[in-house]
Amino acid sequence: xxxxxxELEVYWEQGWEGRIEYSLYVKGASKPIFLESGQHLTIYNPxxxxxxxxxxxxxxxxxxxxxxxxxxxxxxxxxxxSYLQWMEWFAHKPPYLAxxxxxx
Numbered sequence: 001x002x003x004x005x006x007e008l009e010v011y012w013e014q015g016w017e018g019r020i021e022y023s024l025y026v027k028g029a030s031k032p033i034f035l036e037s038g039q040h041l042t043i044y045n046p047x048x049x050x051x052x053x054x055x056x057x058x059x060x061x062x063x064x065x066x067x068x069x070x071x072x073x074x075x076x077x078x079x080x081x082s083y084l085q086w087m088e089w090f091a092h093k094p095p096y097l098a099x100x101x102x103x104x
Contacts, residue, residue: 002102004033007095008043010072010087018071022090024100033100040101043089051096052081052089 006026011034012019023032035041037058045051058076064083066073068091077083089096 002104004100004102006033006098006100008090008092008098009095010090012072018073020072020074020090022074022086024098025095033102035100038103042099044097044099046096054078 004024004026006024009023009025010020011023011032022035025032035056037056039056041056042053043051057079059079061077061083066084066087068087070091077086
């Protein structure tokens with residue numbers, strides 16, 4: 001199992017028209033680590049306690065919307081959480097710290 005510590009981020013590139021990918025920014029890494037279903041994520045609140053922890057299981061956001069002041073969007077969200085809540089955590093400034101565990 002590989003474990004990475006870093007910051008949550010919404011990743012996008014020019015030409016994606018506001019679509020984002022959920023990722024973990026790891027200092028010193030050459031590229032972000034994109035989050036995928038099956039990985040284990042722990043998100044920490046500013047005080048160092050656990051804000052959320054669990055196995056990632058991305059599902060369609062269907063008609064859910066967010067009201068963040070950014071023109072970003074994703075087709076997916078974490079199962080069991082609202083799209084707004086999931087997007088808020090990834091767009092939070094300063095970024096939330098997180099640990100990502102990947103099998104293999």
